[in-house]
Amino acid sequence: MKITVKLFAFFRQDRFKEEERRYPDTTTVTDVIQGLGIAVDEVGVTMINSRHCALDSSLKAGDVLAIFPVIGGG
Amino acid sequence: MADKIFRVNMTDLTTSVEEVPADWAGHGGRGLTSTIVAAEVPPTCHPLGPNNKLVFAPGLLSGTAAANSGRLSCGAKSPLTGTIKEANAGGTSAQLLAKAGCKALIIEGQPKDDNWYSLHITPGNITLNKEEEVVGKGNFDVVETLTERLGKPMGIITIGPAGEMKMAAANVSVKDPDGKIRSCGRGGLGAVMGSKRVKFISVDSMDGKVEIADPDKFREANKTFAKALVDHPVSQALGTYGTNVLVNIINESGGLPTRNFSSGQFEGHEEISGETMHDLIKERGGRVKHNCHKGCVIQCSQVFNDAKKKYKTSGFEYESIWALGADCAVDNLDHIAEADHLLDDIGIDSIETAVAIGVAMEAGVLEFGDGEGLVRILREEVAKGTPLGRIIGAGAATVGRAYGVTRVPVVKNQAIPAYDPRAIKGIGITYATSTQGADHTMGYTIATNVLGVGGSVDPLSKEGQVELSRNLQIATAAIDSTGMCLFIAFAALDDTTCLPALIDLINARFGISLTGDDVVSLGKYILKTEHDFNTAAGFTKEDDRLPEFFSLEPVAPHNVVWDFEGEEIDTFWDF
Numbered sequence: 195m196k197i198t199v200k201l202f203a204f205f206r207q208d209r210f211k212e213e214e215r216r217y218p219d220t221t222t223v224t225d226v227i228q229g230l231g232i233a234v235d236e237v238g239v240t241m242i243n244s245r246h247c248a249l250d251s252s253l254k255a256g257d258v259l260a261i262f263p264v265i266g267g268g
Numbered sequence: 269m270a271d272k273i274f275r276v277n278m279t280d281l282t283t284s285v286e287e288v289p290a291d292w293a294g295h296g297g298r299g300l301t302s303t304i305v306a307a308e309v310p311p312t313c314h315p316l317g318p319n320n321k322l323v324f325a326p327g328l329l330s331g332t333a334a335a336n337s338g339r340l341s342c343g344a345k346s347p348l349t350g351t352i353k354e355a356n357a358g359g360t361s362a363q364l365l366a367k368a369g370c371k372a373l374i375i376e377g378q379p380k381d382d383n384w385y386s387l388h389i390t391p392g393n394i395t396l397n398k399e400e401e402v403v404g405k406g407n408f409d410v411v412e413t414l415t416e417r418l419g420k421p422m423g424i425i426t427i428g429p430a431g432e433m434k435m436a437a438a439n440v441s442v443k444d445p446d447g448k449i450r451s452c453g454r455g456g457l458g459a460v461m462g463s464k465r466v467k468f469i470s471v472d473s474m475d476g477k478v479e480i481a482d483p484d485k486f487r488e489a490n491k492t493f494a495k496a497l498v499d500h501p502v503s504q505a506l507g508t509y510g511t512n513v514l515v516n517i518i519n520e521s522g523g524l525p526t527r528n529f530s531s532g533q534f535e536g537h538e539e540i541s542g543e544t545m546h547d548l549i550k551e552r553g554g555r556v557k558h559n560c561h562k563g564c565v566i567q568c569s570q571v572f573n574d575a576k577k578k579y580k581t582s583g584f585e586y587e588s589i590w591a592l593g594a595d596c597a598v599d600n601l602d603h604i605a606e607a608d609h610l611l612d613d614i615g616i617d618s619i620e621t622a623v624a625i626g627v628a629m630e631a632g633v634l635e636f637g638d639g640e641g642l643v644r645i646l647r648e649e650v651a652k653g654t655p656l657g658r659i660i661g662a663g664a665a666t667v668g669r670a671y672g673v674t675r676v677p678v679v680k681n682q683a684i685p686a687y688d689p690r691a692i693k694g695i696g697i698t699y700a701t702s703t704q705g706a707d708h709t710m711g712y713t714i715a716t717n718v719l720g721v722g723g724s725v726d727p728l729s730k731e732g733q734v735e736l737s738r739n740l741q742i743a744t745a746a747i748d749s750t751g752m753c754l755f756i757a758f759a760a761l762d763d764t765t766c767l768p769a770l771i772d773l774i775n776a777r778f779g780i781s782l783t784g785d786d787v788v789s790l791g792k793y794i795l796k797t798e799h800d801f802n803t804a805a806g807f808t809k810e811d812d813r814l815p816e817f818f819s820l821e822p823v824a825p826h827n828v829v830w831d832f833e834g835e836e837i838d839t840f841w842d843f
């Protein structure tokens with residue numbers, strides 16, 4: 195299935211900003227993170243289609259997955 | 269230097285240095301400005317009249333070696349909201365005031381003539397002088413002229429043209445270590461300073477030092493505290509991308525108010541994001557990291573250069589970039605930087621002014637997306653005080669009224685900042701219940717609603733939001749009393765060594781033994797003191813509401829409205 199993956203802040207270094215990628219049907223958020231060589235404990239927030247999601251959430255075709263490191267501001 | 273209260277009466281042009289009343293001794297920063305305003309300002313007075321008082325107070329730890337402790341609180345009754353107000357900023361003055369033994373500076377009364385004045389503070393002493401040379405000048409010119417005149421680096425607290433014109437969005441501006449500007453931005457305190465006819469305050473601490481009751485304990489606690497700050501990943505991201513790292517995540521969450529709050533996502537978000545800004549800063553030889561005062565170990569500030577690699581602005585914050593950017597649909601970071609620079613120079617709140625321009629765009633005064641037009645309005649209208657400039661300088665609510673706009677994002681007349689309360693509901697509770705009008709910093713639920721710091725509470729559900737906002741508002745009131753920058757809160761929420769170390773610092777400084785519970789009580793006392801002032805000024809729970817359009821107009825992409833009932837909001841005060 196096709197998933198759009200968006201990366202932010204330093205996760206973009208040597209990777210990409212946004213890419214449409216192919217994954218097997220039973221892929222979870224953690225699978226995508228690990229597949230990109232990102233350490234799971236560096237991940238702060240993940241969202242599927244603009245809604246916060248757990249790391250073990252399953253993805254479905256057409257989802258937009260956004261992966262952020264731990265960030266803050268205000 | 270022993271701490272004293274410095275007082276200036278502008279009616280009879282006298283000054284005095286007084287002992288600290290016992291009730292005030294345990295307070296600093298916001299706790300002290302609010303205590304003094306509540307004790308001495310009649311709540312129903314006109315904010316720009318002789319009965320209002322402008323109060324400055326460094327935090328409890330300002331002037332010491334404690335990391336991130338250099339914030340200066342400024343308080344009064346606000347001409348924008350009519351409520352009590354505290355705004356704080358970095359810069360060098362908090363540390364210098366503390367070293368000069370100034371626990372608080374109270375400016376009261378009003379001159380009967382049209383002269384302008386300046387104040388000069390040295391250890392144990394304050395003088396009042398007539399001022400002509402820098403009157404009418406912008407902030408950068410004021411700082412440059414005074415640095416030359418004074419002949420050595422000093423603290424400078426000043427107002428720009430906006431403050432002189434008593435615009436309700438005017439800042440009190442504070443010189444930073446590089447001679448640039450930090451702002452006590454919200455609520456028009458610069459107009460209060462202008463109404464007192466004080467153009468600037470200079471601070472020379474000479475060889476003054478803050479006394480520490482237990483230096484060894486203090487040093488130990490500071491080590492632990494600074495380590496907790498430096499180690500927290502949020503601090504590291506702040507040092508790299510600044511607060512503007514938020515543009516993309518708030519946009520992704522659907523809570524980035526766009527085109528005067530008509531959508532929750534901005535198609536130009538990438539152009540104005542922290543990531544883009546970081547790359548531009550590097551490319552143009554600016555500085556990615558920078559601190560607003562000595563001793564900050566987080567360094568969220570930065571120096572942003574223009575395309576010719578010349579200095580354009582610093583302290584380029586998310587909320588300013590959001591307001592000038594997404595809210596006005598401007599996707600050109602150079603236009604936004606130019607506007608940010610002008611706002612610093614004019615001395616006017618970047619949030620209030622830009623949201624006011626967003627409302628003016630909705631009214632058709634200029635087009636959404638017109639960055640050049642926005643810069644022109646600041647330079648030609650606001651800075652010069654033309655009728656349009658004064659309407660904008662009076663804030664978003666005034667623009668809405670002048671042009672008959674119904675989508676006016678304000679609470680208690682103060683512009684709502686960078687997070688849409690329909691899509692991030694906790695922050696809506698903070699906007700509604702804050703004692704000072706809409707202000708994200710009063711109880712930053714974004715940490716928990718969006719960023720996953722301090723736990724997580726679903727931003728789209730009503731569940732848990734009132735409690736979240738209440739706990740954060742109590743904690744924030746206490747932190748605002750210490751002189752600490754609020755960005756220590758990320759480490760405080762996650763790292764169990766951080767808050768105890770902060771309390772140890774206060775105890776070692778004063779030789780006392782506060783506990784965590786005392787700190788919570790302090791926060792509650794501050795909120796209640798402020799709330800009581802507002803009640804006496806005529807505010808009721810019906811003022812703790814968001815504008816109607818938030819419950820009528822669903823915001824994309826989640827297509828949600830603000831759905832809290834009044835009674836649910838009112839439970840905020842059950843403590």
Ligand code: SF4
Pocket residue numbers: 336358558559560561564565566567568569753754755
């Ligand atoms: S983190 Fe930012 S706002 Fe806070 S003290 Fe440092 S530079 Fe100033």
